[in-house]
Amino acid sequence: MSQNNTFTLDGKTVPFTDGQTIIQAAMAAGVYIPHLCFNPEFKPHGSCKLCTVKANGRQTSSCTQHPLPDMRVESDTPEINDERRALLQMLFVEGNHFCPSCEKSGNCQLQATAYELKMMSPHFDQFFPDRPLDASHPEYLLDYNRCILCSLCVRASIDVDGKNVFALSGRGIKSHLIVNAKSGRLADTDFSGDDKAAHVCPVGVILKKRVGFATPIGQRTFDEQPISATPHPTVKGA
């Protein structure tokens, strides 16, 4: 249709088709832009802000922003990566992330993105929120301590599973994930291990029980290659 459907990403020419967002076009061209709440299978959400880029000099979320012909997009710059590191640090201190004891370690996108961006410390003071576990379900465990509020499970449950197992409640720093049951327990919802929602969590909240550490740490997805070389992180062993 239009003559020139390309933009430049850090100097590299990237083609795009109508309707694609910057991150989608970049992924198709094999260029990694850090992201957490974006998953190519779902409608973009635009909440984590890890995918922030500068498009024609203005900061924007590349998972929701559509490119324009000849747009100049900057992503892998020291300035933007500094900001991304700060956002990651915020996510780490907001929840309780004790990676060495987490079943998701090595398969976790938060952890892998932190390695990728060379985040050395949480930097900010920890919030240490009090978030109880939900072990009510026979097959699955919910460890809310690690929830980053990306809402992928919410979207998967609604859009793919045709259910409403998860939703967000609260506001501001008190925002939190809830499940669709009066008791507040996963066991009392229609959740099943076959649901898409059981397999989309980028961090270690929704975990299958009794398979703990089946793949030894050291041989997991992001142990073998960095997240930037895994453009569609389909996590092993989930």
Add this chain to the structure above:
Amino acid sequence: MVSQINTHAGYLDTILDRRQHNAHNLLQILIEAQEHYGYIHPDALDYLSEHLQLPRARIEGVAGFYSFLHLRPAGVYRVLFSDNIIDRMAGSLDLMAGMCSQLWVEPGKVSEDGQLCISTTSCTGMCDQGPAMLVNNLAINRLDASRVNAICELIREQVPVTAWPVSFFSIEDNIRRRDILLESHFISGSALNALIQRGTQQTLQEIKTSRLRGRGGAGFSTGAKWELCRAATGDQHYVVCNADEGEPGTFKDRVLLNNFADMVFEGMTLCARIVGAAKGFLYLRGEYRYLLDHLQAVLQHRRQLNLLGEAILGLDDFNFDIEIHLGAGAYICGEESALIESMEGKRGTPRNRPPFPVTNGYLDQPTVVNNVETFAAASLIGLRGGDWYAQIGTDTSSGTKILSVSGDCERPGLYEYPFGVSVCQVLSDCGAQDTQAVQISGPSGMCIAPDEFSRRIAFDDIPTAGAFMVFNRSRDMFEVARNFVHFFAHESCGFCTPCRVGTSLLSNMMDKLSHGHGSPYDFAEIEKLNVLLQSTSHCGLGHSACNPVLDTIARFRPAYEKRLAHKEFVPAFDLDHALSQARQMTGRDDTGAHLERSDV
């Protein structure tokens, strides 16, 4: 499964019928359910889920978003002290502490007998007559020790709020300076009659000629907005009046709705004719719940005059009516796309933009959202023409602006000026003395010092949504900024990482400075946070959340420096502070219950 008899069915059925069993009215339904029952009972959630065919979790998620909705018993008397810095300066904290101790309750906790909860809320829009509180969502102002004592007595005697003295609930207008808008004696229908004579297209032209810009803060051209919406295709067009007025220190929309509602509704009707809308909404902040009956009466009167409803003024193709939606304690719902989400019965999370409401607004249809004052001004323009309006004010800013003046001055209240008025003029008119600073347009606006008092209120100098908070030299500007930062943290919707976490980090830092653990290192941190929030936040709330701190650091650095007991970085963890819980539990506060401190 046979559904069991739900004891909440009785009142919920009435509410559901009134609200057409429409899931888009969920927030209204929840507000009314709570007004009836005191809180939203788990069984009520079940019943609503079944009858609105909405997942329970989604209803719970909506209820959990709004500060005024409760999913647990929250007391028969729910007392909320307005917590703007202006209320604090007028003594709200002492009054609240006094009330808590008189009634033996802890702030924020429901009393053991389930009778009472005393807590704080963001600015209730009564800064010209504070300290203010809400009791079961009704406003009581001009609090002092004797009024608080009387309230304590009424609560002790368990007198229902409806039987409290009416004088407690009286609210002043305090209009101090009138110009074209506040001095107008508007006659219902006059602007619509002018529209019919002039023609729709020409009326739009008048709005454009007037160079009217939005009065809600962003200052977008009203004519351009209406034209875009008129041009947008959709099954329906909508007109929304934004009366969320949540910016601390702003109260002019309250007074406009109390005295000039007819003019505001007429402005909405003009807009409806121009963009082709049949339905309008007024989104009224929950704090102004007391205005609801009055506004309904004005709407009813307009229907009787055939200025609303079917075939307005005899024109067969002119149908328009207005419905009022209430908010429930969420500042973010003033942001236009969050407001639309809230009107659709959802959590008030700002949308991804573009698309903008003019093309994809309420129910994804073309929608105009304007501020209360903007619609009132549009009525005047409809009546008297664009040229007349355009010659008032300045080149960039035509017409007048209503300021909500509060704080350290003799005559707080509403002041309407042609754009271009200087800050010192306003200060002199309101009787402010020894002024140290003025916070203009609320916490998201700017804080200026005396060397800038010759600056002017206008879009190209100091733009404002209306708040004008005055601080004299006795005030501690650090505490002002700290109060504002807490406001943003409380009101962040929580959608995006930088604002959700960043506003809390910022409040923690300000608290750390206030406890005397700050070092110059913290300034640098605040600076970094600001850059991050500005560049990565999803909406205007996050973008402006650091403004109060940066403005006050730049202008009132000594207020910060006197808190920097340390030259080197000090961790936020404070051992003595950590003992405060133990002190509270044991009721001790003697020296033995404190750690020795080197700095005292």
